Amino acid sequence: MKKVNYQTLVSKSTLHGASVGVVTAVIIILLGLDSPVLREGRNGIQALFHFFPASWAIISLPVVFGVFAYYLSARFTQIIKRQSFKLSKEANRTRIVLNFIENLRQGKLDVPFKFHKNDPTGRALLRFREYMIKTNTEQEQRRIEEEQRNWVTHGLAQFGEILRRSSDNLEELSYEILRYLISYMKVNQGGVFLVNTSKSGEKYFEMTSCIAFDRRKYADKKVNWGEGLLGRCGLEKETIYLTDVPHDYIHITSGLGGANPGTILLVPLKTNDELYGVIELASFQKLQPFEIELVEKSAESIASTIAMVRNNIQTNKLLRETQIQAEKMSQQEEELRQNLEEMRATQEESDRRETELKGILDAIGHAAISCEFDTEGNLLSVNENFLNAFKYKPEEVENQNLKIFFFKEDLPELDRILADLQQGRTFRGRVRRRTKPGNDIYLLSTYSPVVDHNNEILKILSLEFDVTETVKMEEALKQSKEELGKMLESARNEVKAQFAEVEAIKIRNEKTLEGALDAIITINNEGVLDFFNAAAEKLWGYDRSEVIGQDISMLFSKEAIKTNDFVAAFVTKGKEKIVGERREIPIRNKYGEEIPVLMLLSEAKVGEEYSHTAFIQNIEVELF
Numbered sequence: 001m002k003k004v005n006y007q008t009l010v011s012k013s014t015l016h017g018a019s020v021g022v023v024t025a026v027i028i029i030l031l032g033l034d035s036p037v038l039r040e041g042r043n044g045i046q047a048l049f050h051f052f053p054a055s056w057a058i059i060s061l062p063v064v065f066g067v068f069a070y071y072l073s074a075r076f077t078q079i080i081k082r083q084s085f086k087l088s089k090e091a092n093r094t095r096i097v098l099n100f101i102e103n104l105r106q107g108k109l110d111v112p113f114k115f116h117k118n119d120p121t122g123r124a125l126l127r128f129r130e131y132m133i134k135t136n137t138e139q140e141q142r143r144i145e146e147e148q149r150n151w152v153t154h155g156l157a158q159f160g161e162i163l164r165r166s167s168d169n170l171e172e173l174s175y176e177i178l179r180y181l182i183s184y185m186k187v188n189q190g191g192v193f194l195v196n197t198s199k200s201g202e203k204y205f206e207m208t209s210c211i212a213f214d215r216r217k218y219a220d221k222k223v224n225w226g227e228g229l230l231g232r233c234g235l236e237k238e239t240i241y242l243t244d245v246p247h248d249y250i251h252i253t254s255g256l257g258g259a260n261p262g263t264i265l266l267v268p269l270k271t272n273d274e275l276y277g278v279i280e281l282a283s284f285q286k287l288q289p290f291e292i293e294l295v296e297k298s299a300e301s302i303a304s305t306i307a308m309v310r311n312n313i314q315t316n317k318l319l320r321e322t323q324i325q326a327e328k329m330s331q332q333e334e335e336l337r338q339n340l341e342e343m344r345a346t347q348e349e350s351d352r353r354e355t356e357l358k359g360i361l362d363a364i365g366h367a368a369i370s371c372e373f374d375t376e377g378n379l380l381s382v383n384e385n386f387l388n389a390f391k392y393k394p395e396e397v398e399n400q401n402l403k404i405f406f407f408k409e410d411l412p413e414l415d416r417i418l419a420d421l422q423q424g425r426t427f428r429g430r431v432r433r434r435t436k437p438g439n440d441i442y443l444l445s446t447y448s449p450v451v452d453h454n455n456e457i458l459k460i461l462s463l464e465f466d467v468t469e470t471v472k473m474e475e476a477l478k479q480s481k482e483e484l485g486k487m488l489e490s491a492r493n494e495v496k497a498q499f500a501e502v503e504a505i506k507i508r509n510e511k512t513l514e515g516a517l518d519a520i521i522t523i524n525n526e527g528v529l530d531f532f533n534a535a536a537e538k539l540w541g542y543d544r545s546e547v548i549g550q551d552i553s554m555l556f557s558k559e560a561i562k563t564n565d566f567v568a569a570f571v572t573k574g575k576e577k578i579v580g581e582r583r584e585i586p587i588r589n590k591y592g593e594e595i596p597v598l599m600l601l602s603e604a605k606v607g608e609e610y611s612h613t614a615f616i617q618n619i620e621v622e623l624f
Helices: 006-033 036-040 044-051 055-059 061-105 120-164 170-185 228-236 289-367 384-390 408-422 468-514 534-540 558-563 565-571
Strands: 189-197 203-212 222-224 240-242 263-271 274-283 369-373 379-382 427-434 440-451 457-466 519-524 529-532 583-588 594-606 609-618
Touching (some): 170 189, 170 203, 170 289, 222 228, 228 263, 274 289, 289 468, 289 594, 289 609, 384 457, 534 609, 558 565, 558 583, 565 583, 565 594
Antiparallel strands (some): 189 203, 240 263, 263 274, 519 529, 519 609, 583 594
16 A cells, blocks of 8 residues: 655645635635725725725635644544554554465464454454364374274284284294284284193193394293283283383393393183183384274184184194094994904803703713712712722622711712702712712712602612813803803993093093084085084074084075085095095075185094084174
């Protein structure tokens, strides 16, 4: 705006007013000189002032007009000055406001803004700037949080991929997990400690993997249960984050060794409130909450995978033990069969010997040992076979009692026999006798009372056969039968124990498989389902009563059976299965939905019978 010279303006206005006054005065004077009175006189101007004294006032008109013009211009100048000041002030305020708004548009929110405390526009602009600062802060915070969420989500997705590729080697799995954590979080050290149990039943932490300064380090390191921060983390099952690590504190709080990091993070590996281990990370930089969140969210998935791997290892071990037991039982059954064949042959031999014995007894009947004696046992007569059997001469047995032919310990038996004979009862049985040299012989004896017509006993007739050899054979046979019976009983008990042990192993294995987190199914060599655990019920939606005894093909779609070689081999009877290789395949649940899973087959064979067990893991990973 062009600067106005107010003094010049006043001067010009005063000069113009005075000029107007001069012109006005001249006009009035000229008009007055033109009057008839003044025209007759010669001194016109003097006559004017003489006849019109008020004309002197006309002479003052330039002064009056000049003063009036000065007054008006001075007043107008003051008004202009005030308006100019106001306009300048308003223009300056407008410029400040426009500059402030431009700074806001350019994002320069920290530029100072001065305004009058009573200026509502200034207060509104400041509130607007505060709002923009708050909005920008919130947007920046949301951007940072979104980046952190994306970082965590990407990390969890990568973890899910690593865990899906997991093997049955816990050390390799621990190393892959730790290697990715070290690389993704850009920390310096890390270790994975898994819970193990000693032979005495005491728990301890065993380092299965350790990485220090981007290099792999194998170390055989164990930490006792409850020892240091590692033990505390395991007991409390809570995350421990330590930022102040003294130089002499590493042996207490860290299981890594070899460095003094600035921060230490210990996160328990737990699922369903069961602890499987602890991950320990060390860094020279402080860890952000979202980085700790990544480790904590990954820990549950890691724990579930470790539990699955351990269950697979234990299940495979049980399957191997069952297979070994089945093979052992098959061998024992073969041995038992051979033993039974030998025992059958022995029994046949025993029957043959018994037949021979009967023949021998028949032959002996033609050459019986005979004698006669009274009811008191006194000999009346003997035959030649009797004398030959007992090694006596005729005169040596004359008038002798039967007692001389019995051992002292057998005399009560003789008294009992004589008592029965005195009652008229016939005795038939085998008795032990004593020969003259003192040897014992066994006789198959028949003592029959001979009575008269009054039923009085006249004498006792004895017919006896020497069965000493037969007795010895019978004793040997009896001993053989007893030994055979013991062998049979032992074999029978052993078979019962083996069947009980196999049944117990089967029940234990089924209970172990029933409690597994992964779905587990078993088919026989006919492709019929024999086992279907609770996790399989949850995955397929079937109750086990609906599938046990059914063909395995009901769990897969026709398209999957047609296009997937792994599924086709699994459901086709007689076709060689793909065993020991984890494959991603689709299954069809009860409601016709196809679900992608990871499946691993194992095979167990006993004799000509075999079965296949499938371990199925749902690969859908819940990130949040």
